[in-house]
Amino acid sequence: MIGFLTRRLLNYIVLLALASLLVFLLASWQFDPLENLESRNPRPPNTVIEAKAAELNLDKPVLVQYGLWASGAVRGDFGTTVGGQPVSDELWRRIGVSLRLLVIGSVVGTIIGVVIGAWSAVRQYRLSDRVITVLSLLVISTPVFVMANLLILVALGANTSLGVRLFEFTGETSPDAVGGAWNQFVDRLQHLVLPTFTLALAGMAGYSRYQRNAMLDVLGQDFIRTARAKGLTRRQALFKHGLRTALIPMATMFAYSFAGLFTGAVFTEKIFGWHGMGEWFVQGVTTQDINIIAAIVVFAGVTVLLAGLLSDIIYAALDPRVRVS
Amino acid sequence: MSEPITSDSATVAKSGVEVGTFASRRTLVFRRFLRNKPAVTSLAVLVLMFIGCYALPPLLPYSYSDLDYLALQQSPSVDHWFGTNSLGQDLLAQTLRGMQKSMLIGVCVAFISTVLAATVGTIAGYFMGSRDRVLMWIVDLMLVVPSFLLVTIVVQRTKGNIVWLIVLLSAFSWMISSRIVRGMTMSLREREFVAAARYMGVRNWRIIVRHILPNVASIIIIDTALNVGVAVLAETGLSYLGFGIQPPDVSLGTLIAAGTQSATTFPWLFLFPAGVLILIIFCANLIGDGLRDALDPSSRALRKVRK
Numbered sequence: 001m002i003g004f005l006t007r008r009l010l011n012y013i014v015l016l017a018l019a020s021l022l023v024f025l026l027a028s029w030q031f032d033p034l035e036n037l038e039s040r041n042p043r044p045p046n047t048v049i050e051a052k053a054a055e056l057n058l059d060k061p062v063l064v065q066y067g068l069w070a071s072g073a074v075r076g077d078f079g080t081t082v083g084g085q086p087v088s089d090e091l092w093r094r095i096g097v098s099l100r101l102l103v104i105g106s107v108v109g110t111i112i113g114v115v116i117g118a119w120s121a122v123r124q125y126r127l128s129d130r131v132i133t134v135l136s137l138l139v140i141s142t143p144v145f146v147m148a149n150l151l152i153l154v155a156l157g158a159n160t161s162l163g164v165r166l167f168e169f170t171g172e173t174s175p176d177a178v179g180g181a182w183n184q185f186v187d188r189l190q191h192l193v194l195p196t197f198t199l200a201l202a203g204m205a206g207y208s209r210y211q212r213n214a215m216l217d218v219l220g221q222d223f224i225r226t227a228r229a230k231g232l233t234r235r236q237a238l239f240k241h242g243l244r245t246a247l248i249p250m251a252t253m254f255a256y257s258f259a260g261l262f263t264g265a266v267f268t269e270k271i272f273g274w275h276g277m278g279e280w281f282v283q284g285v286t287t288q289d290i291n292i293i294a295a296i297v298v299f300a301g302v303t304v305l306l307a308g309l310l311s312d313i314i315y316a317a318l319d320p321r322v323r324v325s
Numbered sequence: 326m327s328e329p330i331t332s333d334s335a336t337v338a339k340s341g342v343e344v345g346t347f348a349s350r351r352t353l354v355f356r357r358f359l360r361n362k363p364a365v366t367s368l369a370v371l372v373l374m375f376i377g378c379y380a381l382p383p384l385l386p387y388s389y390s391d392l393d394y395l396a397l398q399q400s401p402s403v404d405h406w407f408g409t410n411s412l413g414q415d416l417l418a419q420t421l422r423g424m425q426k427s428m429l430i431g432v433c434v435a436f437i438s439t440v441l442a443a444t445v446g447t448i449a450g451y452f453m454g455s456r457d458r459v460l461m462w463i464v465d466l467m468l469v470v471p472s473f474l475l476v477t478i479v480v481q482r483t484k485g486n487i488v489w490l491i492v493l494l495s496a497f498s499w500m501i502s503s504r505i506v507r508g509m510t511m512s513l514r515e516r517e518f519v520a521a522a523r524y525m526g527v528r529n530w531r532i533i534v535r536h537i538l539p540n541v542a543s544i545i546i547i548d549t550a551l552n553v554g555v556a557v558l559a560e561t562g563l564s565y566l567g568f569g570i571q572p573p574d575v576s577l578g579t580l581i582a583a584g585t586q587s588a589t590t591f592p593w594l595f596l597f598p599a600g601v602l603i604l605i606i607f608c609a610n611l612i613g614d615g616l617r618d619a620l621d622p623s624s625r626a627l628r629k630v631r632k
Contacts, residue, residue: 015465015466016469019466023478026478030482141603141607141610143558143602143606144562145565146603149588150599153592256468259468259472259473262471262474271585281477301469301470304469
């Protein structure tokens with residue numbers, strides 16, 4: 001098992017290095033970081049532009065640029081933005097913001113989705129199953145940016161009808177939040193609910209659909225009947241033999257869906273005014289900043305690969321055949 | 326797949342049963358699909374919307390870019406069915422224009438990316454060895470970074486050109502499907518009929534076209550339908566962020582982005598384009614599900630689990 005995971009981890013590291021090279025090349029081919037400076041009116045003297053180009057290493061060949069960037073990145077230094085600020089400082093501040101959203105959103109979404117899916121499979125063709133099936137399909141068909149805005153409208157309605165600002169939908173904290181740690185915590189929680197729910201909803205809908213299908217496949221299998229025949233109650237048979245087997249394909253789903261979750265975070269952070277990696281990505285593309293984009297892509301890659309590694313571990317834990325081979 | 330046998334052919338099989346009374350696989354699939362009411366309805370709705378968004382605009386008194394200074398930010402009325410925005414543009418005309426863009430891009434991207442996925446998947450799965458390793462490495466590499474981010478990086482320079490949008494979105498959305506096709510191909514190549522064809526000296530590409538592709542066709546068809554929704558999502562997402570379709574042209578994404586800014590006071594600006602967008606994706610997903618049930622009935626547990 002340790003050997004298996006080590007091999008996967010090595011594979012992931014190589015993939016990540018190659019992906020960062022790919023994105024770096026792509027970004028330096030597409031972006032012109034000096035465009036903003038050059039289009040200023042009056043146009044700055046050429047020496048200023050050349051100095052900026054030299055500062056950002058833009059005067060060197062692309063592969064040398066990547067080499068310089070990569071050697072810095074390994075040591076934790078991701079270069080500077082076009083504006084001249086170090087990327088790393090901003091990076092660490094924003095990673096915390098994004099991770100809070102991504103981790104809570106994915107965990108909540110996955111667990112609730114799996115529970116709903118398994119439950120609706122057991123109750124196949126009953127009313128609750130039909131309602132869940134239609135609802136989950138509707139949620140899947142709703143883009144994150146529409147869902148977020150719909151939730152804001154609903155929250156606004158709820159706030160006005162309750163007469164209190166229960167839900168907050170701009171930023172992570174209110175600047176006027178006063179009082180002790182408890183008040184701060186409640187304030188953060190109020191801000192956290194809507195963005196997290198936006199992200200989690202998509203996960204819930206997706207997982208519940210896949211889990212329902214996987215569970216239905218398993219429920220018809222012989223080993224469930226055998227488990228019942230040897231005297232287990234229906235509940236025991238479903239939980240110990242059914243759910244565990246039906247969870248295996250979900251491990252693979254988890255790895256794939258994390259990329260989608262990250263995309264969702266781009267919209268969620270932008271709409272709810274969270275200063276995280278997703279919002280920064282949009283900024284980086286707009287200002288054509290290669291270093292920002294490269295740092296974000298590395299972060300996105302690391303989270304996707306960590307999700308992949310986690311799904312490998314879950315897979316191995318659930319499926320004994322992986323551990324043996 | 327064989328041609329459907331029509332009942333007017335007078336041929337009689339050896340068994341003495343008239344061949345026409347048998348239903349070919351194609352008719353069976355077709356009948357199963359027709360029995361699925363939600364899928365048929367959504368197919369009809371989607372086709373109607375596709376025709377409507379191209380046929381209706383010439384009949385409307387307003388084009389999507391016309392400004393009506395006497396009707397600024399009006400709620401839906403007889404003159405302006407979907408209302409107007411702050412410049413006095415008719416929202417119905419704009420939504421139809423956006424639908425043209427989004428649906429065209431969705432359908433094209435779904436087809437192109439599925440063709441790519443089928444090509445890569447069958448080649449990797451059939452030949453195995455070095456070709457398989459190289460192709461799957463590329464797939465792994467492209468899956469490391471969320472493809473939406475990659476498209477966003479490249480799409481900037483294209484200035485909202487539709488052809489480029491289609492090319493880019495297709496180029497970054499075939500990976501997972503190709504993995505599925507590869508898996509199916511790998512199990513098919515071990516089957517007797519493929520081995521028989523190989524021993525008879527049939528060329529490799531011919532085996533892929535004649536024997537492998539028809540057998541993975543079901544998954545490819547399902548995938549195309551489901552990819553329409555994914556592609557529409559990606560395009561509107563890009564446009565929402567301002568990287569896709571550029572003004573003065575409109576897409577459902579740009580309309581929604583503009584509408585959200587005043588969603589609380591003028592909700593129709595947000596709700597109409599958003600509703601249309603959800604409807605398109607919902608229909609595409611229902612059609613995909615219907616096709617799955619029709620083409621691959623075993624995927625759905627037909628037995629009622631009740632106790």
